[in-house]
Amino acid sequence: MRLLSTLLWLALLAGAGAVMAAPPTLPGRLVFKLRAGGAAPTAELDAVRAALQSLQATGLTQKFPLSLPPNPEQPGGVDLRRVFEITVPPTLSLAKARAVLLASGVVEYVEPLYIRQPLYVPNDPLADSTTGAQYYLRLINAYRAWDFTKGDTSMVIGMTDTGIRYSHEDLRHQVKYNYADPINGKDDDGDGYIDNFRGWDFANNNNDPLYEGVVAHGSLTSGVVAGQADNGKGIAGVGFRCKFLPLQIFSDVGVAAFGGYEAVVYAADHGCKVINMSWGGAGGYSSFEQDVCTYAAVNRDAVLVAAAGNTPNDLLFYPASYDHVLSVSATDGADAKASFATYSHRVDLVAPGINIFSTYGWNVQLAADSVDTDYWRSSGTSFSAPQVSGAAALVRVRFPQLTSEQVMAQLRQTADASIYKLPANAAYQGYLGTGRLNVGRAVAALNQREARVVRSVMLPPSAAGYAPGDTFQLVATVRNLLLPIVGLKVTLTSLSPYVAVRQGLFEAGSLATLAETDNKALPYWLTVAATGVPVNTTATLRYHFTGDNGYQSDQYVDVTLNPDYVQLNAGDLSLTLTSRGSLAYDDLAGTLGQGVSYRNSIPLLSEGGLLLATSPTRVSDRLRSTNGGARQSFYTLAQVRRLAPGPRADQEAYGVFRDSLPTAQQPRSVGVRIRQHGQSWAAPAARRNVILLSYSLQNLTADTLKPLYAGLFTDWDLPGAPARNVARWDSVNRVGYCFDPVAPVVYTGIQVLGTGPAGVYSIDNQAPKSSPIYFGDGFSPAEKYLALSGGFGRAHREAGTLAAGTDVSQVVSTLLTRLAPGDSATIAFAVLAAPTLAELQTAAQAATATYQQVLAARPAAGPAAFWKLYPNPTNDRLQIELPTTLGAVMAQVFDNMGQQVLAAPLRAGGGELRLAGLAPGLYVVRIAGTSLGQRVERE
Structure with a gap:
């Protein structure tokens, strides 16, 4: 009697998560x-x-x-x-x-x-503007602050905003005029800007940041921060005597022009020690924008203050959420979070943001040299941020020895944390920073303590994030910014149910002002939950600081869990495989995924993915389209998962996706379900250059698909000169490959495996409009069908000359002559990379041999060849049919980490399993019992 152990991959249906749209x-x-x-x-x-x-x-x-x-x-x-x-x-x-x-x-x-947007929430035009107009000055304790300092005219606040009315009675004497460059048509001060006497308009690239009557946002925010005090007119800005530099970043004529980050650099380079940014957008992290903020704060020692946003959700809002930026959200007159205000663990502090009375300058009929005398009430985090900017300017005047980093710490640590005791703020604990701005306390004395984590390094590093079951370390570098701290401890806790902290204590000891230390000797240890982690989840971790004299504060760091793609990188070739058939990246912008690389090279593939078609109109893919976007034919049934090691390779990945059934209204789909399988090896040497991809295609339609073309599209861009590549076809090894003919560094290719026909269609990406495939207007379904079906002759095997090369793409394809309703068939490809053509061909031969071994490991005979498992995917009941000759057996279900999550006995002939309690994902079903049959393993 022998043990019978049969494996089947089971997919549980998973829902798609919502994704925030990228900013324009x-x-x-x-x-x-x-x-x-x-x-x-x-x-x-x-x-x-x-x-x-x-x-x-x-x-x-x-x-x-x-x-x-x-x-x-x-x-x-x-x-x-x-x-x-x-x-x-x-x-x-x-x-x-x-x-x-x-x-x-x-x-x-x-x-x-x-393009970031100004954060302006207009208020009722009939709001009272005659009594208690500047209530916020009392609330933030500005009157007390002015007993210590009224600022100084040498302190300049850069106001990056819309144009202003610098003719306003409360603004015209507060502008920092550049007397070194009067208006005479010359660049007198040699700074690259002609006649920048009053600042600069970065939206229209001229020297006149004058408000022209579309949005008065800039005048309103400037009045809050620097409205002239003690002039017997209008209002008083928080900065009192401090000046401001008007920098227009939005066009008054509605053109899609935006110059916010250019203005930040200008302000930093022109002596602004505080820069206000009452604008921004949700999402769309940018290294360029972060670089600009780092330059202004670190290179130029400016305090950057930004509005946290007017979307009442927990979200990242830029530039407020960048490093080196004070993020300011809004409260009302009773210190409750404003109904419109964004909240998050990235918010540093809050300030009043409702009915903020300030300078207006709406009367654009006046000549530029006339005096504006109008005022207005407005609401939004746009008007909270300049209060903090004014406070930062007063702190810098009062304590000139402080760096920008220390000024930010002083403002955080002197805020009124008592706002968290209000019932209205009970739901926002930790989401409103350290509390409401108290500028009086901020300028009174340097008696605060604050330590901050200035660097968080996760090991092993993972650009994508961490998968279920992963364990990782966190090394934190802590800097003490204010008074010396004795006995500093930094305790790490997880605010997410999907991450557990196994070692969470960092005893930093005693730190002098501006001293640093880290926990490399004893890092934090964390573990991701093995099951139940939603796709692309952001987990928040909290650093809790404690020290002498009752000091305590919090800081937060985020980590991404369960990314919707995996990286196969056991060997020298590294490839991102997504849950919906794309290679390298899951979007055309190249932001979701780690790409394809060879021996830690730069990314080699700008776009790639599976392509299916039965006719010029029935095509399924997620590649570029004709409208500048990508087609979205495929959607996920079971998220791609990586096993390391896998049953047959050092790394394996499994996933299930499908397209829609073609209908009279939407006839363009093929109508198939695809089970994808990827494999990567660390040895032997030839297989380190191979990643094997197989696709099991099941016909979901009521019609026979004949023929069904399938292929991989690849737009390779190889190191050195991406426009100097050539594409060629190796008919012996059935490989379409690319290389630089002048200075080859790496050869890359796609190989057709198995016994089916093999074809290649090589494309010159720069071909003229008269070409059969012209990428200048996108990649149409008809062109994709041509590339799949037209590659089986000799006509399109090459693209690019050996002398000059070009920018090339390839579609390497095979075909199934017929696929009946309900039937399945498997196609397979190998992705290859190597330093030379000879080594690429060796890798292709290794891929062929490996795939033949995989096929040989799946015998068609034996008792298990007759068992059935359905429906697959399922979200609850799973029927299992077995030969009655097996007798009673045990059904075991394992998750992608190899852990058993369910076991149930089955009678002779099979039975039913209930799986509703399992999280969506891929599972292995094993049937174990005793029989005279042989051991069978089948996917």
């Missing part, structure tokens, strides 16, 4: 940053010129040529002289531009320019 971008405009180097990056620019030409990029400009280089004695700065802007065709995908520029080897990042 300036069409056709990108920024990129050269890697670290000298001040004059001539050689690096020469290295990217070929890439820029292939992208049809124009208007290459250095964004900040006069910016200050990093100070080696002050770590953490950035070099903005290495940031450049280009103009590209609007149809060019960000992923393609990123891959091409990164392939030069000298580019650090490539990003769009986001």
